[in-house]
Amino acid sequence: MLPDLEGWAVFARVAESGSFASAARTLGLSPPTVSKVIARLEHRLKTTLFQRSARHLSLTSAGVACLERARRMLADGEGLEAELREGSVSPRGTIRLAAPMGFGLDILGPVLPEFMDRYPDISMEIDLDDRTVDLLSGRFEAAVRITPGDFAPVTNGGAHLLCRSVMRLVCSPQMKERLGTIEKPEDLSGNAGLLYANSDLPDLLRLTHESGQQASVRLRSRMMVNSGDMLLPALRNGSGLALLPDFMLRRDLDAGRLVEVLPKWRGSVLSVWFMVVGCGATRMQMPARLRVLLAYLEQALGGKISQDYSAAQEKTR
Template identity: 70%
Template sequence: MTGLPDFEGWAVFARVAESGSFAAAARSLGLSAPTVSKIMGRLEHRLGATLFQRSARHLSLTAEGAECLDRARRILSEGEGLETELREGTATPRGMIRLAAPMTFGREVLGPALPGFLEQYPDITLEMDLDDGVVDLLGGRFEAAVRITSGLLRPAVSGQAFLLCRSVTRFVCSEQFRARLGEVENPEDLTGQPGLLYTNAAVPDFLRLRHTDGRQASVRLKGRVSANSGDMLLPAIRAGLGIALLPDFMLRPDLESGRIVEVLPGWTGAELSVWFIVTGCGATRTQMSARLRVLLAYLERVLGEIVSQDYSAGQEKTR
């Protein structure tokens, strides 16, 4: 015998045996009596055995049918239980979420934000994978991911992308390095200065800037330290080795403590968009499990406040 077992047939068999007739089983299943009869005939033909003795007024199990009944009931019960769990799971926020995110964003933003989410939804558990590289979301069996892109560029992923918030990048260095720079009024004054470069950028040493008044400029730095993780650049910034253009959310603690300072206030680099990715083609909010819907709603609300709070005066916060 090849192919899958006839699970539908066994479930219908168990319901017919419990109901005592094809007609009663059909009513409970929302099927027609001829359909139930056809399913039973198909199962018996597959088995080469008769499961019911039929007469005009009476239906009874054969010896073979009685022998199969307990296991058929288990098949029906398991199927009903599985569907009930899944239906409740899509309505009630619970279960495991496997979430991928960039390393620094995960540590600086998601790490502080997610305890409040888990406290609000005690039946949800999180498994997080932090990686600055491109993660295979489907291959890694991630339900969701946070991705960051330049501008409003949508991530090139299989699934649906929801914009969580936006941020900017800023020029920073140590206070000692800033003192050595002397007078700096325009971006061009920084050309050729030692740069601490983020190599995941398209052209790491060529940086485009925009002023709050709309002016645009570009700067080419002289690479001193290069890394594919902003975390690796922060110690070099603090040590006074050069200038870096990094995201707000990464710089906030050092800016607030005075360990580093902003160069050219009012000038910012590329705007960044933070996206919530739901894996699987065609995913929408209504198709998501309840646990993903509430996580998306929570991140939309909380990250818009956390990531955007350090924008320059006059720059509008967006979501």
């Protein structure tokens, strides 16, 4: 039998939008039709892809395993049709992109050279800023935004999930030795903190144990800045503790320059979105240059969904 390509496309859109109703609006279908397509796909696979409740929709472990390949199938199909309609298989033009400073330096910077090699007729203008820039000013046609949890950013175009990250509490090995025995978050109260100023309450750390238990701890500010990258030298120097996204910390953790404090506790889960500005929510409504960038970033960053996040999701099912 041929694969159920329609089913996989609808599955990808439901997972991306977070609900059957939102996916139905994006696809121009009714919610019952979307529900029937997913039920048909699950029956065909003899497995459940979504965990459903009255207020929440989440992926099962089988759904998580299938999502990235389903998104690629959808992106490839939409991109092929749109390029053929436009009469061009070589996207061209300038992409004006806004992105957070840390994510741009640590994640986008290393992966974009291959994209530029692949599409020599596309040029890029990138603005890195941790502040939320005005996307209606006309300066940008796309942006990368990071939100807590699964909340999609509000946009007049479309928001497409790229990857997820987890906030980790870290310090230098020397500072961890000075801290002595730390068994629970409250044991850290009043310690020196290296704080991210764009948080609502920079000195108050909200943490969740792998069991689901929640706690908060207030640190004493030693440094507060609006760029997570500027905190890294002070972290390595042992000047304080910080709660930062794992994409920013991975190289230092792997090299042993930083270590986790209370490794069974985590900060919030972050979702990274690709937003398009001033065009429709579907890929087919995007200019070809944005479509291929989105497809490339989905492929390049899809494997960066935190293993810790996936494990945490598994424990809650």
